[in-house]
Amino acid sequence: MKQPLVQIFIVDDDHGHCELIRRNLARSGIDNPVTVCHDATSALEQLRALPTGKHALVLLDINMPGQLNGIELLGQIKGDAQLHRILVVMLTTTEDPREVRRCYELGCNAYITKPVGIDQFKEVIRRVGMFVGVVRVAENGDA
Amino acid sequence: MRIRSFLLTTLLGLLLLSGAVLVTLVLHQRRQAALTETRQATGDIITIALHGTFLIMEAEVSPKRVLLQWNRLQDRMTEAAADLRTVGEVELADAAESGFLAANKLMIQMGEQIAHGNSPYDERLRRLTLLIRSRLAIIAASAEAALVAARERSRDAEVATSNLVIALAGLLPLIQLGLLALTHRHLFPQVKALIEAATRMRSGQLEAPVPVSGRGEIGQLGATLETMRASLLANRDALEQRNSQLKAKSEEVEAFVYAVSHDLRGPLVNLVGFTDELGLSLDQLESGRGDGKQLADMRQSVDFISTNARRLESLIDALLRLSRSGRQDLEPEATAPGPIIGDILMNLTKRNPELEISYRVDEDLPSVWIDPSAAERIFSNLLENAVKYRDPERALQLHIRGSIEGKRVLLEIADNGLGFPESARSKLFRAFQRYHPNRASGEGMGLAIVYRLAERSGGSIAIADNPGGGTVFSLTLPAAPHAAPVPVGSDVP
Numbered sequence: 001m002k003q004p005l006v007q008i009f010i011v012d013d014d015h016g017h018c019e020l021i022r023r024n025l026a027r028s029g030i031d032n033p034v035t036v037c038h039d040a041t042s043a044l045e046q047l048r049a050l051p052t053g054k055h056a057l058v059l060l061d062i063n064m065p066g067q068l069n070g071i072e073l074l075g076q077i078k079g080d081a082q083l084h085r086i087l088v089v090m091l092t093t094t095e096d097p098r099e100v101r102r103c104y105e106l107g108c109n110a111y112i113t114k115p116v117g118i119d120q121f122k123e124v125i126r127r128v129g130m131f132v133g134v135v136r137v138a139e140n141g142d143a
Numbered sequence: 144m145r146i147r148s149f150l151l152t153t154l155l156g157l158l159l160l161s162g163a164v165l166v167t168l169v170l171h172q173r174r175q176a177a178l179t180e181t182r183q184a185t186g187d188i189i190t191i192a193l194h195g196t197f198l199i200m201e202a203e204v205s206p207k208r209v210l211l212q213w214n215r216l217q218d219r220m221t222e223a224a225a226d227l228r229t230v231g232e233v234e235l236a237d238a239a240e241s242g243f244l245a246a247n248k249l250m251i252q253m254g255e256q257i258a259h260g261n262s263p264y265d266e267r268l269r270r271l272t273l274l275i276r277s278r279l280a281i282i283a284a285s286a287e288a289a290l291v292a293a294r295e296r297s298r299d300a301e302v303a304t305s306n307l308v309i310a311l312a313g314l315l316p317l318i319q320l321g322l323l324a325l326t327h328r329h330l331f332p333q334v335k336a337l338i339e340a341a342t343r344m345r346s347g348q349l350e351a352p353v354p355v356s357g358r359g360e361i362g363q364l365g366a367t368l369e370t371m372r373a374s375l376l377a378n379r380d381a382l383e384q385r386n387s388q389l390k391a392k393s394e395e396v397e398a399f400v401y402a403v404s405h406d407l408r409g410p411l412v413n414l415v416g417f418t419d420e421l422g423l424s425l426d427q428l429e430s431g432r433g434d435g436k437q438l439a440d441m442r443q444s445v446d447f448i449s450t451n452a453r454r455l456e457s458l459i460d461a462l463l464r465l466s467r468s469g470r471q472d473l474e475p476e477a478t479a480p481g482p483i484i485g486d487i488l489m490n491l492t493k494r495n496p497e498l499e500i501s502y503r504v505d506e507d508l509p510s511v512w513i514d515p516s517a518a519e520r521i522f523s524n525l526l527e528n529a530v531k532y533r534d535p536e537r538a539l540q541l542h543i544r545g546s547i548e549g550k551r552v553l554l555e556i557a558d559n560g561l562g563f564p565e566s567a568r569s570k571l572f573r574a575f576q577r578y579h580p581n582r583a584s585g586e587g588m589g590l591a592i593v594y595r596l597a598e599r600s601g602g603s604i605a606i607a608d609n610p611g612g613g614t615v616f617s618l619t620l621p622a623a624p625h626a627a628p629v630p631v632g633s634d635v636p
């Protein structure tokens with residue numbers, strides 16, 4: 001039986017960014033299931049609701065308004081006994097060295113500056129895609 | 144020490160010196176006068192002696208006249224001897240008198256000889272005259288010697304006094320130097336302490352006060368140094384305070400630039416991304432590989448482009464508003480907040496007729512010292528926020544109250560809205576920060592503007608929980624001069 005694919009979560013309050021990421025993921029040939037969340041609180045709820053053993057990758061916008069921002073959600077995921085294995089790729093429009101350091105301290109797996117040009121965007125998506133591929137290969141290997 | 148005291152001692156010394164010279168001159172005068180008297184007295188004696196000698200020579204010619212004259216000479220001799228005694232020539236007086244007395248005896252003998260009719264050329268008579276003449280010569284010689292001795296004594300005294308004056312003149316600077324060292328020996332530790340204090344100041348240790356003692360120039364120098372130290376210390380403290388303020392400000396600016404660039408880039412990523420998406424869709428349509436999906440994608444792309452272009456516009460507008468709130472010249476005046484708040488609330492209820500808003504503004508809110516337009520923007524931002532972030536489960540209630548706290552006025556706007564947890568409060572006053580982004584549209588600029596205006600007006604803004612749910616914004620502003628205390632309402636609407 002084929003292993004269930006890694007669930008990709010796009011967590012970003014900007015609807016346009018979510019749509020761009022979604023389209024580029026599809027264009028890169030990634031057919032993993034994608035869930036889009038516009039705020040961190042509901043993303044956390046959905047992550048907790050994942051069935052045990054289900055793997056997930058979160059593309060997480062760093063700067064979100066509301067009760068929980070990206071960095072806080074990252075902290076919650078990586079500090080949670082159940083969720084800490086989830087891959088988290090931080091997304092930001094502006095790279096702040098202090099913020100990058102903070103994210104790595106909290107245990108984020110990658111850190112990507114949202115690119116403005118489509119070519120840069122593709123490059124980033126390909127990196128994420130490879131990441132996803134590696135995870136999928138590893139899971140297949142386990143099977 | 145005082146330069147004056149040095150000059151004073153010099154002046155005193157000179158006075159002393161000239162006094163000594165004056166005394167010397169007076170003494171000299173007196174000595175000269177005494178010498179003249181002595182010279183006269185001795186001169187008299189010599190004259191008398193000479194006179195006597197001539198008289199004796201005449202005795203051979205007219206002895207009777209000689210005897211008569213001799214008696215007169217004897218009277219003169221007595222007077223001259225008295226004069227000699229008054230000028231102090233007692234010895235000479237005695238010698239002259241006894242000499243004359245001896246001569247007188249010989250004279251009497253000579254008179255007796257003449258009365259007996261002896262020839263004046265008689266041998267015995269001649270011997271007598273010779274004896275008298277020798278006596279008289281001795282008297283004259285003694286007088287001469289006394290005069291010479293008196294002259295010499297006078298000269299010796301003169302030399303002694305002038306030596307004394309010279310010695311005094313030479314001694315004066317020495318005395319003065321000694322006096323100087325004696326009266327100012329306490330200055331040396333003072334100067335040393337001042338040098339130590341100045342050295343400390345140079346190395347930046349400004350806390351220890353400069354030891355100030357004495358009243359003279361050193362004391363003045365110490366006092367000046369102390370004033371300098373105090374003002375340096377105050378300046379340094381002010382500078383350090385200013386520096387830390389600037390540092391905080393620069394960190395704030397840095398955070399602000401980051402937030403701005405982040406928030407401006409958001410829509411920009413969309414504009415560029417969806418423009419590229421449009422191009423891709425067009426490519427597919429033009430190459431004949433298109434289906435209905437491309438048209439739907441293009442529609443969505445155009446919508447996103449349109450929304451984000453507008454969002455970018457409103458962000459830039461918000462930035463300009465914030466910039467204006469920082470640059471606009473504020474002209475503070477005594478401003479009554481009550482009417483301003485009343486107008487804003489009336490507008491809000493008019494604009495939101497579907498909402499049930501109940502509010503209570505305490506009467507006689509204390510007047511504040513603020514630019515009225517700044518007050519208007521602060522209150523409209525706070526009250527609009529209260530409407531935007533009301534609790535949808537209950538009717539909005541507002542209570543605006545005020546109190547005077549010393550020279551400041553505390554104005555509180557309490558609502559029963561959604562509220563903010565403790566963790567969110569530190570960020571709320573920063574630009575582009577939104578806590579309830581889904582409740583209402585906005586750029587997250589309102590509270591940043593309120594914060595900036597309050598700060599520029601010499602006040603501050605804080606946020607707290609309203610017991611029973613909601614938020615209390617506490618605005619502290621300088622009180623208008625002569626603001627009267629106002630009783631604060633106790634019941635909540």
